[in-house]
Amino acid sequence: MAEEKPKGSARAAQDTGTKQAEDALRQGADQLRNQMGNMADMAGMSAKVSQEMIQRSGQNFEMMKRIAEAMASGARSAASECAEYAKHSAKRQTEMMQQLASARSPNDLLDIQNRYLQDNLKELLSFSERLSRLSADKAREASDRLDQKR
Structure with missing residues (x-):
């Protein structure tokens, strides 16, 4: 049996089916291409964001x-100040003990203790002031470094 050629409407139906299949394939290929492009764009954006995050993390770490x-x-510096204060305080205490040992009267003892107490209080306040200024200076320096990075 010989194959019969489609006639009129059968041929038109076959052509329409072929065209629809070609259109569907074209649409599928276009959608796939668009999706692949979108994925590539997203991967590029993701890589850029990751790179930017790494750079910022490095800057923050620095x-x-x-x-x-x-x-x-x-x-x-604070530890050095504390050591200096302790050294000076020990020296003053040794001097006071020597003065107390050479005191001639109870009034001399009271005068020596009174001077020692006043001197210690002044020295403590001076030490406290130096330590506070040092702390404020270092805090300002750290803050300035933060401001320089912005």
């Missing part, structure tokens, strides 16, 4: 490192 360095410097 800033925190500098602040920590300033605060550590402040702690070293």
